[in-house]
Amino acid sequence: MEALRLYVRLIGLSMQARLQYRADFIMGMLNVIALNAVNLGLIGIIVYRFVDLNGWVIWELFFLYCLWLLGHSLYSLFFWHFWELEEYLIQGTFDQFLLRPASPFVQFLGREVQYIGFADMSVAIAGLVLSYTNLHLHWSVTQWLFFPVIVLSGTVIETALTLMTACIAFWTGRSGMAIDLIMEFNVLVQHYPIDIFGLWFRVVVTGIIPVAFMNYYPALMLLGKLDPESPTAWLGFMSPVVALILSLLAAGVWHLALRRYSSSGG
Amino acid sequence: MKIFWSFTRQAFQFISAYRFNFFMEFVLSILRMYGIYWVWRVLYTQKPGAFGVSLDQMVTYGVMGMALELFIWSRPQWYISNQVKSGAIDTDLMKPLDFHFYMLARSVGETMIGVSVLAIPALLVAYLVLHVQLPPDVLTGLIFAISLILGFLLLFHLNFILGSLSVVALDIRHISWAYFSVVRFLGGQIVPLWLFPTAIRAIAEVLPFKGTYFIPISIYIGTITGAEAIRAIEFQLVWVVVLVIVSRMLWGWAYRRLVVQGG
Numbered sequence: 229m230e231a232l233r234l235y236v237r238l239i240g241l242s243m244q245a246r247l248q249y250r251a252d253f254i255m256g257m258l259n260v261i262a263l264n265a266v267n268l269g270l271i272g273i274i275v276y277r278f279v280d281l282n283g284w285v286i287w288e289l290f291f292l293y294c295l296w297l298l299g300h301s302l303y304s305l306f307f308w309h310f311w312e313l314e315e316y317l318i319q320g321t322f323d324q325f326l327l328r329p330a331s332p333f334v335q336f337l338g339r340e341v342q343y344i345g346f347a348d349m350s351v352a353i354a355g356l357v358l359s360y361t362n363l364h365l366h367w368s369v370t371q372w373l374f375f376p377v378i379v380l381s382g383t384v385i386e387t388a389l390t391l392m393t394a395c396i397a398f399w400t401g402r403s404g405m406a407i408d409l410i411m412e413f414n415v416l417v418q419h420y421p422i423d424i425f426g427l428w429f430r431v432v433v434t435g436i437i438p439v440a441f442m443n444y445y446p447a448l449m450l451l452g453k454l455d456p457e458s459p460t461a462w463l464g465f466m467s468p469v470v471a472l473i474l475s476l477l478a479a480g481v482w483h484l485a486l487r488r489y490s491s492s493g494g
Numbered sequence: 495m496k497i498f499w500s501f502t503r504q505a506f507q508f509i510s511a512y513r514f515n516f517f518m519e520f521v522l523s524i525l526r527m528y529g530i531y532w533v534w535r536v537l538y539t540q541k542p543g544a545f546g547v548s549l550d551q552m553v554t555y556g557v558m559g560m561a562l563e564l565f566i567w568s569r570p571q572w573y574i575s576n577q578v579k580s581g582a583i584d585t586d587l588m589k590p591l592d593f594h595f596y597m598l599a600r601s602v603g604e605t606m607i608g609v610s611v612l613a614i615p616a617l618l619v620a621y622l623v624l625h626v627q628l629p630p631d632v633l634t635g636l637i638f639a640i641s642l643i644l645g646f647l648l649l650f651h652l653n654f655i656l657g658s659l660s661v662v663a664l665d666i667r668h669i670s671w672a673y674f675s676v677v678r679f680l681g682g683q684i685v686p687l688w689l690f691p692t693a694i695r696a697i698a699e700v701l702p703f704k705g706t707y708f709i710p711i712s713i714y715i716g717t718i719t720g721a722e723a724i725r726a727i728e729f730q731l732v733w734v735v736v737l738v739i740v741s742r743m744l745w746g747w748a749y750r751r752l753v754v755q756g757g
Contacts, residue, residue: 255668262672266679273685273694274533277544282536344668405518412522416529424536429528 231334238338239306246343253343260347268293268355271419282424287362288451289421294355295450296418296443297348299382303390305345306337310390311407314397322489333482363451371450374465378450381471382442386414388474389437391482398485414439434463438474441467497591501603509607516611523560523616530556530684531624546688551715554627557620558711559683564613565642568601568650574657575666583752594654594745601650630716637723641710644730648705651737652677658741661748682708688717702733 246253271289275281281289316322316336325332359365367375393410397403413432416422417439422430433440441463448454449464509516531553538549545552574597577583589596620626629635656673660666678684680703687698687708698704709726712718718726 252665252668259668259672263675266672266675270679270685273690274537276691277689278537278541280540281533282540400514402514405515409518409522409525412525416525420529420533425529425532429532 231331234330235334235338238335239341242338242341246341256344257347260344261351264297264348264351267419282421283453284421285363287359288447288453290355291359291363291451292421292443292447293418294352294359295378295447296382296414298352298356299379299442300386300414300418301345301348301352302380302383303345303386304342304348306341307387307390308342308345309336309340310387310394311404312340313394314401314403317397317489318401326489332486365451367450374446375450378446378467381446381467384471384475385438385442385467388471388478389439391478392474395481395485398489410437410439413437414442417442417444438470441470497599498602498606501599502606503603505603505607509611519564520612520616523564523612524619526560526563527557527616527620527624530560547715547717550625550627551717553624554715555686555711556684557617557624557626558714559707561613561617561620562642562645562707562710563683564608564616565605565646568604568608568646569653570597570601570650571653571657571660571666571670573597573600574654575660578661578752579665587749587752593749594742597654597657598650605646627715629714634713634716634719637727638710638714641713641723641727641730644727644734645706645710647734648702648730648737649677651734651741652702652706654741655737655744658744658748661752677703677706680704681706682711686712686717702737705730705733 268290271293272286275284275286275289279285284292313322313336322332322336325335328335389410390407393406394403396406416425416429417433422433422440422444430440433444445463446465446467454461454464534545534552534556535549538545538552542549547555574583577586586596587593591599617626621628629638656666656670659669663669680698680701682698682704683706687695687704690698698708705726709718709730713723713726
């Protein structure tokens with residue numbers, strides 16, 4: 229509880245710092261919206277001549293994209309700076325977290341908020357609403373209840389994966405490119421249903437870097453594409469379980485990393 | 495010539511220091527090639543006629559789009575923007591070299607390394623695994639090479655213009671995201687212009703961006719040939735000249751306005 233209070237306070241301070249750059253904030257928002265519009269436009273152009281991509285019509289693809297984006301938006305709001313962990317380590321700024329009498333993790337978390345996440349969120353919500361209406365979906369109560377769980381699981385999956393990858397920097401000094409690699413898998417999974425890819429890719433994004441649980445498997449369930457006879461149908465409900473396992477793993481890696489940490493002496 | 499060589503050496507030293515990063519960059523390119531390969535393959539199986547070209551040509555287009563990213567994607571805008579922010583730009587300006595030419599030489603050096611260390615090895619893997627085609631004949635290969643160099647110059651100058659703006663706007667990080675995606679979209683990096691809806695295609699046809707990816711790759715896979723290829727190269731050439739003039743004027747203007755932060 230104490231940790232949560234501290235976190236909220238730190239986040240408040242970071243927000244105030246960010247608010248000093250209002251023009252930057254507006255530019256950031258507009259650009260993220262433009263970027264997503266171009267991405268969706270590309271997907272649209274790819275399928276408009278073909279009607280569907282392996283059985284996924286355009287609105288289903290938008291749904292897939294936006295479901296990923298909604299989970300990601302919370303990640304980018306609160307955890308974007310995991311990417312910069314290596315900078316904290318190299319420049320020695322990480323040491324100050326260890327000197328203060330509070331959890332280093334909470335201090336690191338509270339260090340930044342990335343407003344740009346709001347732009348991701350608006351695009352995602354708009355896209356999901358449009359897809360829902362255009363696909364004439366009628367979710368059952370269970371599906372509605374499951375929806376926020378899926379979104380939060382998505383956030384946790386991405387956060388835990390990035391944190392674990394960022395921790396590589398405790399050993400090697402660098403982790404930025406490894407995070408980029410995880411992100412590249414994310415981008416492919418966000419843009420295209422993984423059933424178009426080869427087997428090894430599907431195995432990787434299901435079992436090793438399980439980002440397909442951010443959008444693909446739950447989307448099968450939410451879009452009614454799940455075949456109850458299929459032996460893998462249960463994967464559609466596994467996102468929270470995957471999220472739980474990953475966060476436990478990430479917590480373990482973080483503690484291991486802290487124990488092994490020796491300052492750069494900066 | 496000597497100056498280009500010295501920047502190539504500098505870039506090489508840089509990548510030897512960051513070997514792991516370059517290896518990852520290589521893996522990323524392969525992954526992107528793999529992604530686009532499956533997209534076109536699945537779509538082709540669904541509706542073979544809709545591309546207007548063969549599957550091999552389409553896959554080659556997609557893979558080349560990812561490879562060219564490594565070739566033409568020098569980033570003088572980052573360098574300029576960082577130097578302006580840190581104030582170190584004054585040391586660049588003191589060099590006995592025209593700044594525009596200096597940036598070009600740097601980019602050429604980086605590109606040489608990008609090609610030999612990243613693009614060619616990645617294409618080799620793609621050639622073996624994804625059945626990418628070679629150009630149909632030597633002449634096409636030559637025209638492609640010319641078009642590729644013009645494409646590099648085109649994108650370099652677009653980037654240089656963005657970099658010059660950073661002198662005034664200071665932070666170009668956010669604009670860059672939108673800028674990158676527009677260049678890739680209208681440049682036809684992923685989806686070739688002939689698959690665009692008519693209205694968007696009309697816009698993309700007149701803008702300089704198609705000279706970066708679309709024209710070189712189309713020449714490579716043989717959808718732009720003969721007189722049409724000559725016209726496409728002229729199009730690139732005209733835009734390069736226009737952008738060189740704009741770059742020089744803009745940099746002259748930005749230079750006068752240059753405020754070194756904390757200098």
